[in-house]
Amino acid sequence: MLKSCKYCGRIHPEGYICPAKPRYDRPRLTRNDKFRRTGAWLRTREAVLDRDYHMCRICNEGSYGTYAGQSCNSRQLSVHHIVPLAEDFDLRTDEDNLLTCCAWHHKMCDDGEIPREYQRELAKTSPRWGLGQK
DSSP states (O other): OEEEOTTTSOEEETTOOOTTSOOOOOOOOOHHHHHTTSHHHHHHHHHHHHHTTTSOHHHHHOTTOOGGGOOSOOTTOEEEESSOTTTOGGGTTOGGGEEEEOHHHHHHHHTTSSOHHHHHHHHHSOTTTTTTOO
């Protein structure tokens, strides 16, 4: 059976996929992307930001400089996974695996310029210079 194609106007056999049909190459969401949209992540993220007093922990400590000479309070804060989701998805909401970072230090952590052991120590201690440690 032949049918008229709505994409090119020609006649094709039924079931034929016309090359003129537009392609929708929308990127597929990964498991990590889907997780970052969940309520569990949003609650955990907010808890970590509150724990770190909405400050970049690495700027606050000072061993790796401060972002563009600014204070550690910034609008460009994000929560960094010390062990990435791709390596261990089970640690996705473990607060000892999460650290508040500015954009500059987050990139340094992702690039491996700041050791993970140093990041873990920061995540386990209070940003208020030893007060109220876990």
